[in-house]
Amino acid sequence: MLTPTSPTLADGTRIDDLVNLATREVQMRALSDPEIYELEMERIFGRIWVFLGHESEVPSSGDFIVRDLGSDSVIITRDKSGEVHVMLNMCTHRGMRVSTLDAGNTQIHTCIYHGWAFRPNGDFLGAPVEKEQMHGKIMSKQELGLKKARVKLYGGLIFATWNIDGPSFEEFLGDAKWYYDMLFQRSDRGLEVLGPPQRFTVRANWKAAGEQSAADGYHTLTLHRWLGEVGNYSKKGEGEGGGGDLSPEMYGSEVSSPHGHALRCIDLARKIRRLTGKDPALLSIEEKLMALPPAGMTADMVPQLKVHLSEGQLQALTWMPPQVGGIFPNVLFGFVYIPQADGTVVGSVTLHAYVPKGPDKLEFVNWILAEKDAPPELREKMRKQTTQLFGTSGMVEQDDSDTWPHMTLGAKGAQGRKMTLKYQAVYETGKPEGWPGPGIINEGFTKDDTQWHWWLYWRQLMLGDV
Protein backbone atom coordinates (compact mmCIF):
# COMPACT_ATOMS: atom_id res chain seq x y z
CA MET A 1 0.00 0.00 0.00
CA LEU A 2 1.00 3.59 -0.46
CA THR A 3 2.55 5.36 2.42
CA PRO A 4 4.05 8.83 2.37
CA THR A 5 7.56 7.44 2.78
CA SER A 6 7.41 4.41 0.54
CA PRO A 7 6.22 5.08 -3.01
CA THR A 8 5.52 1.45 -3.80
CA LEU A 9 2.35 0.41 -5.58
CA ALA A 10 0.04 -2.34 -4.35
CA ASP A 11 1.60 -4.95 -6.64
CA GLY A 12 5.08 -4.19 -5.36
CA THR A 13 6.15 -1.99 -8.28
CA ARG A 14 8.25 0.91 -7.12
CA ILE A 15 7.58 4.37 -8.56
CA ASP A 16 11.29 4.40 -9.30
CA ASP A 17 10.82 1.50 -11.72
CA LEU A 18 8.26 3.36 -13.86
CA VAL A 19 10.92 5.59 -15.39
CA ASN A 20 13.93 3.89 -16.99
CA LEU A 21 16.72 6.44 -16.84
CA ALA A 22 19.10 4.43 -19.02
CA THR A 23 16.74 3.87 -21.94
CA ARG A 24 14.59 6.98 -21.54
CA GLU A 25 11.32 5.08 -21.24
CA VAL A 26 8.23 5.55 -19.05
CA GLN A 27 5.83 2.70 -18.33
CA MET A 28 2.43 3.22 -19.93
CA ARG A 29 0.88 2.27 -16.62
CA ALA A 30 1.62 5.83 -15.50
CA LEU A 31 -1.22 6.98 -17.78
CA SER A 32 -3.95 4.91 -16.15
CA ASP A 33 -3.09 3.64 -12.67
CA PRO A 34 -5.43 4.98 -9.95
CA GLU A 35 -2.76 4.59 -7.25
CA ILE A 36 -0.31 6.67 -9.27
CA TYR A 37 -3.02 9.26 -9.79
CA GLU A 38 -3.70 9.55 -6.06
CA LEU A 39 -0.01 9.93 -5.37
CA GLU A 40 0.22 12.68 -8.00
CA MET A 41 -2.55 14.62 -6.30
CA GLU A 42 -0.49 14.63 -3.07
CA ARG A 43 3.06 14.85 -4.33
CA ILE A 44 2.64 17.00 -7.42
CA PHE A 45 -0.56 19.04 -7.22
CA GLY A 46 -0.34 19.15 -3.43
CA ARG A 47 3.17 20.56 -3.42
CA ILE A 48 4.12 22.65 -6.42
CA TRP A 49 2.91 25.93 -7.91
CA VAL A 50 -0.19 25.39 -10.05
CA PHE A 51 -1.68 27.79 -12.60
CA LEU A 52 -5.34 28.65 -11.94
CA GLY A 53 -6.32 31.68 -13.97
CA HIS A 54 -5.58 35.30 -14.73
CA GLU A 55 -6.06 38.24 -12.42
CA SER A 56 -8.10 40.01 -15.12
CA GLU A 57 -10.80 37.42 -14.33
CA VAL A 58 -11.22 39.01 -10.89
CA PRO A 59 -10.64 42.71 -11.61
CA SER A 60 -12.71 44.24 -8.77
CA SER A 61 -13.07 43.95 -5.02
CA GLY A 62 -15.32 41.00 -4.17
CA ASP A 63 -14.93 39.31 -7.56
CA PHE A 64 -14.45 35.57 -7.41
CA ILE A 65 -14.01 32.59 -9.70
CA VAL A 66 -14.06 28.90 -8.86
CA ARG A 67 -11.35 26.61 -10.25
CA ASP A 68 -9.56 23.36 -9.50
CA LEU A 69 -6.16 23.08 -7.86
CA GLY A 70 -5.42 19.45 -8.66
CA SER A 71 -8.39 17.44 -7.44
CA ASP A 72 -9.64 20.19 -5.12
CA SER A 73 -12.07 22.98 -5.88
CA VAL A 74 -10.75 26.40 -4.88
CA ILE A 75 -12.24 29.89 -4.72
CA ILE A 76 -10.10 32.69 -6.13
CA THR A 77 -11.08 36.10 -4.80
CA ARG A 78 -10.00 39.70 -4.79
CA ASP A 79 -10.44 41.49 -1.46
CA LYS A 80 -11.00 45.19 -0.72
CA SER A 81 -7.28 45.88 -0.58
CA GLY A 82 -6.86 44.41 -4.07
CA GLU A 83 -5.08 41.28 -2.91
CA VAL A 84 -5.87 37.97 -4.65
CA HIS A 85 -6.59 34.95 -2.45
CA VAL A 86 -6.93 31.25 -3.21
CA MET A 87 -8.85 29.09 -0.73
CA LEU A 88 -10.17 25.56 -0.56
CA ASN A 89 -13.81 25.64 -1.61
CA MET A 90 -14.94 23.72 1.41
CA CYS A 91 -16.84 24.96 4.42
CA THR A 92 -14.83 24.30 7.56
CA HIS A 93 -18.06 23.22 9.29
CA ARG A 94 -19.33 20.13 7.42
CA GLY A 95 -17.39 20.16 4.16
CA MET A 96 -20.04 21.61 1.88
CA ARG A 97 -18.86 23.64 -1.10
CA VAL A 98 -18.87 27.27 -0.06
CA SER A 99 -19.53 28.35 -3.65
CA THR A 100 -21.53 26.30 -6.14
CA LEU A 101 -21.01 28.93 -8.85
CA ASP A 102 -18.40 29.51 -11.55
CA ALA A 103 -17.97 33.21 -10.87
CA GLY A 104 -19.56 36.22 -9.20
CA ASN A 105 -19.03 39.08 -6.79
CA THR A 106 -19.61 39.13 -3.05
CA GLN A 107 -18.01 40.47 0.12
CA ILE A 108 -19.42 37.55 2.12
CA HIS A 109 -19.26 33.93 1.01
CA THR A 110 -22.08 32.18 2.83
CA CYS A 111 -22.35 28.41 2.82
CA ILE A 112 -25.90 27.43 1.83
CA TYR A 113 -25.95 24.45 4.21
CA HIS A 114 -25.79 25.94 7.72
CA GLY A 115 -24.94 29.52 6.85
CA TRP A 116 -21.34 29.81 7.98
CA ALA A 117 -19.91 32.94 6.44
CA PHE A 118 -16.43 33.85 5.22
CA ARG A 119 -14.74 37.01 3.96
CA PRO A 120 -13.06 37.16 0.52
CA ASN A 121 -9.73 36.57 2.28
CA GLY A 122 -11.09 33.35 3.79
CA ASP A 123 -11.51 34.61 7.36
CA PHE A 124 -14.43 33.13 9.26
CA LEU A 125 -17.02 35.81 9.94
CA GLY A 126 -19.48 33.85 11.99
CA ALA A 127 -22.30 31.32 12.07
CA PRO A 128 -26.06 32.01 12.28
CA VAL A 129 -27.62 32.46 15.71
CA GLU A 130 -24.68 34.32 17.20
CA LYS A 131 -25.88 34.00 20.80
CA GLU A 132 -25.87 30.21 20.58
CA GLN A 133 -22.26 30.28 19.32
CA MET A 134 -22.89 27.36 16.96
CA HIS A 135 -19.23 27.10 15.98
CA GLY A 136 -18.57 26.09 19.57
CA LYS A 137 -15.87 27.11 21.99
CA ILE A 138 -13.32 24.43 21.22
CA MET A 139 -11.80 26.24 18.25
CA SER A 140 -11.23 29.96 17.84
CA LYS A 141 -12.72 31.92 14.95
CA GLN A 142 -9.19 32.33 13.57
CA GLU A 143 -8.91 28.56 13.29
CA LEU A 144 -12.18 28.23 11.39
CA GLY A 145 -11.24 30.24 8.29
CA LEU A 146 -11.13 28.57 4.89
CA LYS A 147 -7.94 26.67 4.12
CA LYS A 148 -5.69 29.14 2.33
CA ALA A 149 -3.16 28.44 -0.37
CA ARG A 150 -0.02 30.48 -0.97
CA VAL A 151 -0.53 32.78 -3.97
CA LYS A 152 1.80 34.29 -6.54
CA LEU A 153 0.81 36.65 -9.33
CA TYR A 154 3.23 36.53 -12.23
CA GLY A 155 2.54 38.72 -15.24
CA GLY A 156 -1.11 38.59 -14.19
CA LEU A 157 -1.13 34.78 -14.08
CA ILE A 158 -2.48 33.40 -10.82
CA PHE A 159 -0.45 30.54 -9.35
CA ALA A 160 -1.07 28.89 -6.00
CA THR A 161 0.42 26.11 -3.90
CA TRP A 162 -0.50 24.28 -0.71
CA ASN A 163 3.22 24.12 0.06
CA ILE A 164 3.21 27.17 2.32
CA ASP A 165 6.90 27.01 3.25
CA GLY A 166 8.11 25.46 -0.01
CA PRO A 167 10.28 26.90 -2.77
CA SER A 168 9.51 30.36 -4.11
CA PHE A 169 7.79 30.75 -7.46
CA GLU A 170 11.05 32.10 -8.90
CA GLU A 171 12.90 28.97 -7.75
CA PHE A 172 10.16 26.87 -9.34
CA LEU A 173 10.57 28.61 -12.71
CA GLY A 174 14.37 28.67 -12.48
CA ASP A 175 16.22 29.51 -15.70
CA ALA A 176 12.99 29.19 -17.67
CA LYS A 177 11.84 32.52 -16.18
CA TRP A 178 14.17 34.40 -18.55
CA TYR A 179 12.08 32.98 -21.41
CA TYR A 180 8.62 33.29 -19.82
CA ASP A 181 9.39 36.95 -19.10
CA MET A 182 9.53 37.49 -22.88
CA LEU A 183 5.89 36.39 -23.00
CA PHE A 184 4.27 37.53 -19.78
CA GLN A 185 6.38 40.51 -18.69
CA ARG A 186 6.97 42.19 -22.03
CA SER A 187 4.59 45.16 -21.97
CA ASP A 188 3.57 48.10 -19.79
CA ARG A 189 0.04 46.99 -18.94
CA GLY A 190 0.31 43.27 -19.60
CA LEU A 191 -2.08 40.69 -20.91
CA GLU A 192 -5.73 40.16 -20.04
CA VAL A 193 -8.24 37.44 -20.80
CA LEU A 194 -10.74 38.13 -23.58
CA GLY A 195 -13.40 36.29 -21.58
CA PRO A 196 -13.85 33.28 -19.32
CA PRO A 197 -12.08 30.08 -20.41
CA GLN A 198 -13.61 27.38 -22.59
CA ARG A 199 -14.00 24.14 -20.66
CA PHE A 200 -14.59 20.63 -21.90
CA THR A 201 -13.96 17.08 -20.80
CA VAL A 202 -11.53 14.67 -22.42
CA ARG A 203 -11.55 11.03 -21.31
CA ALA A 204 -7.81 10.89 -20.95
CA ASN A 205 -5.18 10.95 -18.23
CA TRP A 206 -3.96 14.49 -17.60
CA LYS A 207 -0.38 13.47 -18.37
CA ALA A 208 -1.21 12.46 -21.94
CA ALA A 209 -1.82 16.16 -22.47
CA GLY A 210 0.71 17.33 -19.89
CA GLU A 211 3.74 15.62 -21.38
CA GLN A 212 2.75 16.86 -24.84
CA SER A 213 2.66 20.43 -23.53
CA ALA A 214 6.35 20.03 -22.67
CA ALA A 215 7.18 21.09 -26.21
CA ASP A 216 6.29 18.05 -28.33
CA GLY A 217 6.98 19.63 -31.70
CA TYR A 218 7.25 16.35 -33.55
CA HIS A 219 3.53 15.43 -33.42
CA THR A 220 2.69 18.50 -35.51
CA LEU A 221 4.06 16.81 -38.62
CA THR A 222 1.58 13.93 -38.52
CA LEU A 223 -1.30 14.76 -36.18
CA HIS A 224 -1.63 18.29 -37.60
CA ARG A 225 -0.57 17.39 -41.12
CA TRP A 226 -3.67 19.07 -42.55
CA LEU A 227 -1.97 22.41 -41.91
CA GLY A 228 0.30 21.58 -44.81
CA GLU A 229 -2.53 20.29 -46.99
CA VAL A 230 -4.90 23.27 -47.14
CA GLY A 231 -5.16 26.85 -45.98
CA ASN A 232 -2.68 29.59 -45.26
CA TYR A 233 -0.05 27.45 -43.53
CA SER A 234 0.39 25.43 -46.73
CA LYS A 235 1.34 28.56 -48.68
CA LYS A 236 5.08 28.96 -48.74
CA GLY A 237 7.48 31.57 -49.96
CA GLU A 238 9.50 31.08 -53.13
CA GLY A 239 12.20 28.46 -52.94
CA GLU A 240 10.88 27.07 -49.67
CA GLY A 241 9.73 23.77 -51.12
CA GLY A 242 6.30 22.16 -51.40
CA GLY A 243 3.39 23.24 -49.25
CA GLY A 244 2.77 19.83 -47.75
CA ASP A 245 6.07 19.69 -45.91
CA LEU A 246 5.73 21.13 -42.40
CA SER A 247 9.17 19.97 -41.32
CA PRO A 248 10.91 23.35 -41.88
CA GLU A 249 8.66 24.64 -39.06
CA MET A 250 10.22 22.07 -36.73
CA TYR A 251 13.61 23.78 -36.60
CA GLY A 252 14.65 26.13 -33.87
CA SER A 253 15.82 25.67 -30.32
CA GLU A 254 14.19 23.95 -27.37
CA VAL A 255 14.55 24.92 -23.73
CA SER A 256 14.44 22.10 -21.19
CA SER A 257 14.16 22.65 -17.48
CA PRO A 258 15.11 20.52 -14.49
CA HIS A 259 11.64 21.49 -13.25
CA GLY A 260 9.89 20.15 -16.32
CA HIS A 261 9.17 23.50 -17.94
CA ALA A 262 9.66 23.57 -21.70
CA LEU A 263 9.71 26.11 -24.50
CA ARG A 264 9.97 25.69 -28.24
CA CYS A 265 11.79 28.67 -29.68
CA ILE A 266 11.03 28.50 -33.36
CA ASP A 267 13.18 30.24 -35.96
CA LEU A 268 11.49 33.34 -37.41
CA ALA A 269 13.96 33.75 -40.29
CA ARG A 270 11.64 32.40 -42.99
CA LYS A 271 8.70 34.51 -41.81
CA ILE A 272 10.78 37.68 -41.66
CA ARG A 273 12.27 36.97 -45.07
CA ARG A 274 8.76 36.54 -46.50
CA LEU A 275 7.54 39.78 -44.92
CA THR A 276 10.55 41.94 -45.77
CA GLY A 277 12.08 40.24 -48.78
CA LYS A 278 15.42 40.64 -47.01
CA ASP A 279 17.96 38.37 -45.35
CA PRO A 280 17.11 38.53 -41.60
CA ALA A 281 20.83 38.29 -40.78
CA LEU A 282 21.27 41.76 -42.31
CA LEU A 283 18.41 43.33 -40.32
CA SER A 284 18.75 44.98 -36.92
CA ILE A 285 16.69 43.85 -33.92
CA GLU A 286 14.62 47.01 -34.34
CA GLU A 287 13.93 46.32 -38.01
CA LYS A 288 12.90 42.76 -37.26
CA LEU A 289 10.60 43.83 -34.42
CA MET A 290 8.91 46.38 -36.65
CA ALA A 291 8.52 43.91 -39.54
CA LEU A 292 7.09 41.20 -37.30
CA PRO A 293 6.15 42.35 -33.78
CA PRO A 294 5.86 39.56 -31.18
CA ALA A 295 2.62 37.55 -31.36
CA GLY A 296 -0.21 39.72 -30.07
CA MET A 297 1.68 43.02 -30.26
CA THR A 298 1.68 45.81 -32.81
CA ALA A 299 4.55 47.89 -34.18
CA ASP A 300 3.27 50.73 -31.93
CA MET A 301 3.97 48.59 -28.87
CA VAL A 302 7.54 47.71 -29.82
CA PRO A 303 9.07 50.53 -27.67
CA GLN A 304 7.50 48.86 -24.60
CA LEU A 305 9.57 45.74 -25.23
CA LYS A 306 12.77 47.71 -24.80
CA VAL A 307 11.64 48.93 -21.39
CA HIS A 308 10.88 45.49 -20.03
CA LEU A 309 13.29 43.13 -21.76
CA SER A 310 17.07 42.89 -21.89
CA GLU A 311 19.16 43.16 -25.04
CA GLY A 312 19.63 39.38 -24.95
CA GLN A 313 15.90 38.77 -24.66
CA LEU A 314 15.22 41.09 -27.60
CA GLN A 315 17.81 39.20 -29.60
CA ALA A 316 16.14 35.85 -28.82
CA LEU A 317 12.69 37.32 -29.45
CA THR A 318 13.63 38.35 -32.99
CA TRP A 319 15.62 35.21 -33.73
CA MET A 320 13.94 32.20 -32.11
CA PRO A 321 11.11 33.36 -29.81
CA PRO A 322 9.26 30.92 -27.55
CA GLN A 323 6.07 30.07 -29.48
CA VAL A 324 4.68 27.00 -27.75
CA GLY A 325 5.57 25.14 -24.63
CA GLY A 326 4.49 24.35 -21.14
CA ILE A 327 4.74 25.27 -17.51
CA PHE A 328 5.05 22.12 -15.43
CA PRO A 329 2.92 20.14 -14.86
CA ASN A 330 -0.27 20.88 -16.80
CA VAL A 331 -0.08 24.21 -18.61
CA LEU A 332 0.39 24.79 -22.30
CA PHE A 333 1.09 28.24 -23.69
CA GLY A 334 0.83 29.35 -27.30
CA PHE A 335 2.22 32.64 -28.62
CA VAL A 336 1.76 31.78 -32.26
CA TYR A 337 2.07 33.69 -35.52
CA ILE A 338 -0.92 32.81 -37.73
CA PRO A 339 -0.42 33.43 -41.45
CA GLN A 340 -3.27 35.27 -43.17
CA ALA A 341 -4.53 34.93 -46.72
CA ASP A 342 -3.04 38.34 -47.60
CA GLY A 343 0.44 37.36 -46.42
CA THR A 344 0.27 39.24 -43.12
CA VAL A 345 0.42 37.64 -39.69
CA VAL A 346 -2.00 37.72 -36.74
CA GLY A 347 -0.82 36.61 -33.32
CA SER A 348 -2.66 34.17 -31.14
CA VAL A 349 -2.13 34.00 -27.39
CA THR A 350 -3.56 31.08 -25.44
CA LEU A 351 -3.06 29.28 -22.18
CA HIS A 352 -4.43 25.82 -21.44
CA ALA A 353 -4.66 23.95 -18.17
CA TYR A 354 -5.21 20.19 -18.28
CA VAL A 355 -6.99 19.70 -14.99
CA PRO A 356 -6.90 16.14 -13.61
CA LYS A 357 -10.37 14.70 -13.04
CA GLY A 358 -9.48 11.13 -12.18
CA PRO A 359 -7.01 8.66 -13.73
CA ASP A 360 -8.84 8.65 -17.05
CA LYS A 361 -10.41 12.07 -17.31
CA LEU A 362 -9.18 15.64 -17.69
CA GLU A 363 -10.83 19.01 -18.04
CA PHE A 364 -9.37 21.08 -20.85
CA VAL A 365 -9.48 24.74 -19.80
CA ASN A 366 -8.60 27.22 -22.52
CA TRP A 367 -8.01 30.93 -21.98
CA ILE A 368 -7.67 33.35 -24.87
CA LEU A 369 -5.62 36.44 -24.08
CA ALA A 370 -4.54 39.73 -25.61
CA GLU A 371 -2.42 42.68 -24.59
CA LYS A 372 -4.47 45.30 -22.75
CA ASP A 373 -2.91 47.89 -25.05
CA ALA A 374 -3.69 46.02 -28.27
CA PRO A 375 -6.16 47.82 -30.55
CA PRO A 376 -9.75 46.49 -30.62
CA GLU A 377 -9.48 45.22 -34.22
CA LEU A 378 -6.47 43.12 -33.32
CA ARG A 379 -8.14 41.75 -30.19
CA GLU A 380 -11.18 40.79 -32.26
CA LYS A 381 -9.03 39.01 -34.84
CA MET A 382 -7.04 37.24 -32.12
CA ARG A 383 -10.19 36.05 -30.39
CA LYS A 384 -11.74 34.65 -33.57
CA GLN A 385 -8.63 33.04 -34.98
CA THR A 386 -7.64 31.50 -31.68
CA THR A 387 -11.13 30.05 -31.26
CA GLN A 388 -11.06 28.68 -34.80
CA LEU A 389 -7.66 26.98 -34.37
CA PHE A 390 -7.35 26.08 -30.68
CA GLY A 391 -9.58 24.88 -27.84
CA THR A 392 -13.06 23.36 -28.14
CA SER A 393 -13.69 23.76 -31.86
CA GLY A 394 -10.12 24.59 -32.83
CA MET A 395 -9.20 22.96 -36.10
CA VAL A 396 -5.73 22.16 -34.77
CA GLU A 397 -6.46 21.00 -31.25
CA GLN A 398 -9.58 18.98 -31.97
CA ASP A 399 -7.17 16.34 -33.27
CA ASP A 400 -5.18 16.32 -30.01
CA SER A 401 -8.17 15.82 -27.75
CA ASP A 402 -9.28 12.90 -29.90
CA THR A 403 -5.88 11.20 -29.51
CA TRP A 404 -5.19 11.22 -25.76
CA PRO A 405 -8.17 8.95 -24.82
CA HIS A 406 -6.68 6.12 -26.90
CA MET A 407 -3.36 6.34 -25.05
CA THR A 408 -5.21 6.25 -21.75
CA LEU A 409 -7.35 3.26 -22.74
CA GLY A 410 -4.29 1.42 -24.03
CA ALA A 411 -2.51 2.03 -20.73
CA LYS A 412 -5.19 -0.04 -18.97
CA GLY A 413 -4.42 -3.21 -20.92
CA ALA A 414 -2.68 -6.05 -19.13
CA GLN A 415 0.04 -5.96 -21.78
CA GLY A 416 -0.33 -2.30 -22.72
CA ARG A 417 0.37 -1.06 -19.20
CA LYS A 418 3.77 -2.76 -19.34
CA MET A 419 4.72 -1.10 -22.62
CA THR A 420 6.51 2.24 -22.62
CA LEU A 421 6.46 5.81 -23.80
CA LYS A 422 9.84 6.48 -25.43
CA TYR A 423 11.90 9.65 -25.41
CA GLN A 424 14.92 8.38 -27.29
CA ALA A 425 15.34 11.13 -29.89
CA VAL A 426 18.17 12.88 -28.11
CA TYR A 427 19.70 16.23 -28.99
CA GLU A 428 23.39 16.15 -29.80
CA THR A 429 23.71 19.82 -30.59
CA GLY A 430 23.70 22.13 -27.60
CA LYS A 431 23.16 25.89 -27.66
CA PRO A 432 23.04 27.75 -30.93
CA GLU A 433 26.17 29.85 -31.39
CA GLY A 434 25.79 33.22 -29.75
CA TRP A 435 22.57 32.28 -27.93
CA PRO A 436 21.93 34.90 -25.24
CA GLY A 437 19.70 32.88 -22.90
CA PRO A 438 20.36 30.60 -19.91
CA GLY A 439 19.29 27.03 -19.23
CA ILE A 440 19.42 23.71 -21.03
CA ILE A 441 18.98 24.59 -24.69
CA ASN A 442 19.50 22.63 -27.88
CA GLU A 443 19.37 23.70 -31.49
CA GLY A 444 17.98 21.92 -34.52
CA PHE A 445 15.02 19.76 -35.42
CA THR A 446 12.62 19.19 -32.50
CA LYS A 447 13.66 16.29 -30.23
CA ASP A 448 12.44 14.54 -27.07
CA ASP A 449 14.67 16.20 -24.47
CA THR A 450 12.15 18.70 -23.15
CA GLN A 451 9.53 16.00 -22.56
CA TRP A 452 12.10 13.70 -21.02
CA HIS A 453 12.99 16.45 -18.52
CA TRP A 454 9.26 16.78 -17.82
CA TRP A 455 9.16 13.11 -16.78
CA LEU A 456 12.37 13.41 -14.78
CA TYR A 457 10.81 16.11 -12.64
CA TRP A 458 7.57 14.08 -12.38
CA ARG A 459 9.68 11.17 -11.12
CA GLN A 460 11.59 13.34 -8.69
CA LEU A 461 8.38 14.74 -7.21
CA MET A 462 6.72 11.32 -7.06
CA LEU A 463 9.72 9.95 -5.16
CA GLY A 464 9.40 12.83 -2.75
CA ASP A 465 12.96 13.68 -3.71
CA VAL A 466 12.71 17.47 -3.68
Add this chain to the structure above:
Amino acid sequence: MSQMQPGQVVPIGSPLYNRVVEFLYVEARLLDEIRLKEWGATLAEDLIYTAPLRETRPVSQMAASVVRTTQHYDDDWRSVMGRIMRLTGTKSAWAEDPPSRTRRLVTNIWVEQGDQTNEFLVRSNLLVTRSRFNFDELDLISGERRDVLRLADERFKLARREILLDQAVLGTPNLAIFL
Protein backbone atom coordinates in the same frame (compact mmCIF):
# COMPACT_ATOMS: atom_id res chain seq x y z
CA MET B 1 -46.47 36.85 -45.86
CA SER B 2 -45.70 40.44 -46.76
CA GLN B 3 -48.25 41.73 -44.21
CA MET B 4 -46.51 40.02 -41.27
CA GLN B 5 -45.00 42.21 -38.55
CA PRO B 6 -41.53 41.59 -37.09
CA GLY B 7 -41.88 39.22 -34.15
CA GLN B 8 -45.20 37.86 -35.35
CA VAL B 9 -45.48 34.13 -34.81
CA VAL B 10 -45.65 31.94 -37.89
CA PRO B 11 -48.44 29.51 -36.94
CA ILE B 12 -47.46 25.92 -36.28
CA GLY B 13 -48.56 23.76 -39.19
CA SER B 14 -48.84 26.65 -41.64
CA PRO B 15 -47.21 26.18 -45.07
CA LEU B 16 -44.39 28.58 -44.15
CA TYR B 17 -43.80 26.86 -40.81
CA ASN B 18 -43.67 23.50 -42.56
CA ARG B 19 -41.05 24.78 -44.97
CA VAL B 20 -38.87 25.87 -42.06
CA VAL B 21 -39.28 22.44 -40.45
CA GLU B 22 -38.38 20.85 -43.76
CA PHE B 23 -35.21 22.95 -43.95
CA LEU B 24 -34.14 21.94 -40.43
CA TYR B 25 -34.87 18.25 -41.06
CA VAL B 26 -32.97 18.21 -44.33
CA GLU B 27 -30.11 20.05 -42.66
CA ALA B 28 -29.97 17.53 -39.80
CA ARG B 29 -29.83 14.71 -42.32
CA LEU B 30 -27.06 16.35 -44.35
CA LEU B 31 -24.99 16.78 -41.19
CA ASP B 32 -25.71 13.29 -39.82
CA GLU B 33 -24.77 11.81 -43.19
CA ILE B 34 -21.66 14.03 -43.36
CA ARG B 35 -22.70 15.64 -46.65
CA LEU B 36 -20.82 18.74 -45.59
CA LYS B 37 -20.43 20.40 -48.97
CA GLU B 38 -24.18 20.17 -49.56
CA TRP B 39 -24.72 21.65 -46.10
CA GLY B 40 -22.24 24.41 -46.92
CA ALA B 41 -24.37 25.34 -49.92
CA THR B 42 -27.26 26.16 -47.54
CA LEU B 43 -25.24 28.84 -45.74
CA ALA B 44 -25.57 32.54 -46.51
CA GLU B 45 -22.31 34.32 -47.24
CA ASP B 46 -22.90 36.75 -44.38
CA LEU B 47 -23.37 33.87 -41.93
CA ILE B 48 -22.46 34.38 -38.27
CA TYR B 49 -22.10 31.06 -36.48
CA THR B 50 -21.44 31.11 -32.73
CA ALA B 51 -21.77 29.01 -29.57
CA PRO B 52 -21.52 31.05 -26.35
CA LEU B 53 -19.83 29.70 -23.25
CA ARG B 54 -22.04 28.92 -20.29
CA GLU B 55 -21.26 29.70 -16.67
CA THR B 56 -23.02 28.53 -13.54
CA ARG B 57 -24.56 31.68 -12.07
CA PRO B 58 -27.33 32.27 -9.53
CA VAL B 59 -30.94 32.57 -10.69
CA SER B 60 -30.76 36.32 -10.04
CA GLN B 61 -28.01 36.56 -12.69
CA MET B 62 -29.42 34.26 -15.37
CA ALA B 63 -28.25 36.49 -18.19
CA ALA B 64 -24.65 36.18 -17.00
CA SER B 65 -24.83 32.42 -17.55
CA VAL B 66 -24.51 33.10 -21.29
CA VAL B 67 -21.02 34.34 -22.22
CA ARG B 68 -20.59 35.93 -25.62
CA THR B 69 -17.07 37.34 -25.21
CA THR B 70 -15.11 34.13 -25.62
CA GLN B 71 -17.17 31.34 -27.17
CA HIS B 72 -16.88 27.70 -28.28
CA TYR B 73 -17.60 28.61 -31.89
CA ASP B 74 -16.81 32.11 -33.17
CA ASP B 75 -17.20 31.73 -36.91
CA ASP B 76 -18.40 33.33 -40.10
CA TRP B 77 -19.12 31.94 -43.56
CA ARG B 78 -15.50 32.01 -44.58
CA SER B 79 -14.24 30.16 -41.52
CA VAL B 80 -17.05 27.59 -41.65
CA MET B 81 -16.15 26.91 -45.28
CA GLY B 82 -12.54 26.56 -44.10
CA ARG B 83 -13.66 23.94 -41.59
CA ILE B 84 -15.54 22.08 -44.33
CA MET B 85 -12.44 22.24 -46.52
CA ARG B 86 -10.34 20.71 -43.74
CA LEU B 87 -12.88 17.92 -43.13
CA THR B 88 -13.49 17.08 -46.78
CA GLY B 89 -10.35 18.18 -48.59
CA THR B 90 -7.56 16.72 -46.46
CA LYS B 91 -6.51 13.21 -45.53
CA SER B 92 -5.72 14.06 -41.92
CA ALA B 93 -8.70 15.64 -40.16
CA TRP B 94 -8.36 13.01 -37.45
CA ALA B 95 -10.95 14.47 -35.09
CA GLU B 96 -13.60 13.28 -37.57
CA ASP B 97 -11.73 10.53 -39.39
CA PRO B 98 -13.00 7.98 -38.67
CA PRO B 99 -16.15 10.09 -38.37
CA SER B 100 -18.47 10.24 -35.38
CA ARG B 101 -21.84 8.59 -35.77
CA THR B 102 -24.23 11.38 -34.92
CA ARG B 103 -27.96 11.76 -34.56
CA ARG B 104 -29.39 15.26 -34.53
CA LEU B 105 -32.80 15.42 -32.89
CA VAL B 106 -34.48 18.75 -33.66
CA THR B 107 -37.70 19.66 -31.79
CA ASN B 108 -39.76 22.53 -30.31
CA ILE B 109 -39.43 24.53 -33.50
CA TRP B 110 -40.75 28.07 -33.11
CA VAL B 111 -40.81 30.52 -36.02
CA GLU B 112 -41.28 34.28 -35.96
CA GLN B 113 -41.16 36.92 -38.66
CA GLY B 114 -37.78 38.69 -38.71
CA ASP B 115 -37.01 42.38 -39.27
CA GLN B 116 -36.65 41.81 -43.01
CA THR B 117 -39.67 40.47 -44.85
CA ASN B 118 -37.67 37.54 -46.18
CA GLU B 119 -36.05 36.66 -42.84
CA PHE B 120 -37.38 34.41 -40.10
CA LEU B 121 -36.24 33.91 -36.53
CA VAL B 122 -36.23 30.23 -35.77
CA ARG B 123 -35.71 28.65 -32.40
CA SER B 124 -35.30 24.92 -31.98
CA ASN B 125 -34.09 22.47 -29.38
CA LEU B 126 -31.21 20.29 -30.42
CA LEU B 127 -29.95 17.03 -28.97
CA VAL B 128 -26.95 15.50 -30.69
CA THR B 129 -25.84 12.01 -29.78
CA ARG B 130 -22.25 11.44 -30.81
CA SER B 131 -20.60 8.04 -30.90
CA ARG B 132 -16.82 7.81 -31.37
CA PHE B 133 -14.83 4.67 -32.23
CA ASN B 134 -15.95 1.62 -30.23
CA PHE B 135 -16.49 3.63 -27.04
CA ASP B 136 -19.63 2.62 -25.17
CA GLU B 137 -20.39 6.16 -24.00
CA LEU B 138 -22.52 8.40 -26.18
CA ASP B 139 -21.49 12.04 -25.95
CA LEU B 140 -24.62 14.13 -25.52
CA ILE B 141 -24.65 17.68 -26.81
CA SER B 142 -27.83 19.55 -25.95
CA GLY B 143 -28.88 23.11 -26.48
CA GLU B 144 -31.14 25.63 -28.10
CA ARG B 145 -30.47 27.01 -31.55
CA ARG B 146 -31.41 30.55 -32.46
CA ASP B 147 -31.30 30.90 -36.21
CA VAL B 148 -32.07 33.47 -38.83
CA LEU B 149 -33.27 31.84 -42.04
CA ARG B 150 -33.42 33.94 -45.17
CA LEU B 151 -35.67 33.18 -48.09
CA ALA B 152 -34.12 34.00 -51.47
CA ASP B 153 -35.00 32.52 -54.85
CA GLU B 154 -37.53 30.31 -53.10
CA ARG B 155 -34.80 28.68 -50.98
CA PHE B 156 -33.89 29.15 -47.34
CA LYS B 157 -30.35 29.97 -46.39
CA LEU B 158 -28.93 30.03 -42.87
CA ALA B 159 -27.80 33.59 -42.12
CA ARG B 160 -27.27 33.42 -38.36
CA ARG B 161 -26.96 30.59 -35.89
CA GLU B 162 -26.31 30.81 -32.19
CA ILE B 163 -26.11 27.52 -30.34
CA LEU B 164 -26.87 27.96 -26.67
CA LEU B 165 -25.27 24.85 -25.19
CA ASP B 166 -26.51 23.61 -21.83
CA GLN B 167 -23.26 22.41 -20.31
CA ALA B 168 -20.80 24.76 -18.62
CA VAL B 169 -18.16 22.06 -19.12
CA LEU B 170 -18.84 20.27 -22.39
CA GLY B 171 -18.98 16.49 -22.20
CA THR B 172 -17.42 15.89 -25.61
CA PRO B 173 -13.69 16.19 -26.38
CA ASN B 174 -14.13 18.75 -29.14
CA LEU B 175 -16.60 20.40 -31.46
CA ALA B 176 -15.31 18.96 -34.70
CA ILE B 177 -18.93 18.53 -35.78
CA PHE B 178 -21.44 21.23 -36.71
CA LEU B 179 -24.44 21.84 -34.50
